[in-house]
Amino acid sequence: MSVTTWVQLGMILFGLGMGFVVPRGGKPLPLVSKDSIINVLTGALLWPIRLGLTLAGVTLAQGSDAGLAGVVHLGTFGHPAAQFAFVFLLLDLAKYWLHRADHRIPWLWSFHRVHHSTENIDATAGLRMHVVDFLQLTAAPIVLFGLLFDVSQFAAWVLPAALCVGIVADAFSHMHVEYPMSNPVLRGLVYVFNNPLFHGWHHTRDAVLCDGNYANALPVWDVIFGSNVTRDQPPALYGIDGDQRLQNDVLGLQMLRPAAK
Numbered sequence: 001m002s003v004t005t006w007v008q009l010g011m012i013l014f015g016l017g018m019g020f021v022v023p024r025g026g027k028p029l030p031l032v033s034k035d036s037i038i039n040v041l042t043g044a045l046l047w048p049i050r051l052g053l054t055l056a057g058v059t060l061a062q063g064s065d066a067g068l069a070g071v072v073h074l075g076t077f078g079h080p081a082a083q084f085a086f087v088f089l090l091l092d093l094a095k096y097w098l099h100r101a102d103h104r105i106p107w108l109w110s111f112h113r114v115h116h117s118t119e120n121i122d123a124t125a126g127l128r129m130h131v132v133d134f135l136q137l138t139a140a141p142i143v144l145f146g147l148l149f150d151v152s153q154f155a156a157w158v159l160p161a162a163l164c165v166g167i168v169a170d171a172f173s174h175m176h177v178e179y180p181m182s183n184p185v186l187r188g189l190v191y192v193f194n195n196p197l198f199h200g201w202h203h204t205r206d207a208v209l210c211d212g213n214y215a216n217a218l219p220v221w222d223v224i225f226g227s228n229v230t231r232d233q234p235p236a237l238y239g240i241d242g243d244q245r246l247q248n249d250v251l252g253l254q255m256l257r258p259a260a261k
Contacts, residue, residue: 005047007164011171015123019176024196024234029176034248035120035128041250043127046134073150080155087151088162088217094140095166096221099214102133114253117246119239121196121203122176130254169217173199181232190230191219197234204235 020028030036077083102112114130129137145151145159172195179197181187190198194217202213212229215221222228239245245259246252 003160004163004167008167008171011168012123012127015171015175015177019122022178024176024178024200026178029120029122033120035118036122036124038248038250038253039118039124039127042129042253043124045250046127046129046131049131049134049138071150072148074153076153077151080158083151083154083158084161087145087154087158088165090149091141091144091162092166092215092217093221094144095137095216096214096225098136098140099216100225100227103211103214108133108136110256113240113244114246114256116203116207116240117248117253119205119237120176121174121200121238123171123174125174126170128253130256166216169194172196179234191223191228193217194219198230200234200238201229201231203238205237205239205241206235207240210235 016031020031023029074086077086102108111130111132115125115128115133118125118128141159141163151159172193175196177196179186179190179195179200181190181197186195189195194215198213198215198219201210204210210229212227213219213222214227219228219230243258247255247257247259251257
């Protein structure tokens with residue numbers, strides 16, 4: 001397995017454990033539930049696609065025998081730390097706008113709502129995605145650093161490390177853990193790195209009135225672009241309702257089958 005897969009697996013296991021140690025609202029979610037099983041099965045079905053595309057993207061970004069590279073040549077771009085900052089910030093900003101488009105463009109939302117269909121947000125929730133939504137997210141680093149920017153002269157660790165930070169942010173933000181804003185340290189960090197409180201407001205069922213918090217790793221993008229909807233307490237309900245609801249099983253979600261009324 002790739003390093004990104006190991007990081008994601010480790011974060012999910014860690015998050016499930018923390019969901020019992022410091023659960024949100026003091027109420028742990030069941031370790032095994034219908035939603036968590038659906039999430040894990042969906043992730044397992046999509047994993048080969050992710051692995052193949054990720055390896056292809058890293059190979060393309062680092063150069064290959066075929067000579068494929070981005071059209072904008074960056075050379076060594078200075079110190080590896082500067083390379084990492086460039087790759088991470090550009091990728092995170094791209095994910096912000098892609099995620100915002102997923103909510104604002106009806107055709108994209110029809111797929112992205114699969115991710116929002118669970119009413120129980122835990123460390124496995126990030127695995128629940130429609131294949132179309134999954135493909136566009138996985139394609140982002142390939143387009144940026146395989147086709148647009150030539151980063152083949154960057155340090156070999158830079159792109160995988162940037163991808164791993166995004167994976168850590170995604171897993172952490174979905175954890176069923178308490179994030180008390182009464183703690184001055186946590187309050188100070190709420191807009192530094194994505195977290196369960198910040199991302200919880202992205203998953204609120206009352207999305208019609210509270211639609212925002214699209215950032216992957218850095219909440220500052222939502223602050224800059226006016227889409228921050230964070231409040232001091234987590235939302236009361238998660239998921240989607242009305243005619244947006246979907247049949248809650250692996251095949252039903254991928255087929256976008258409406259839930260029974």
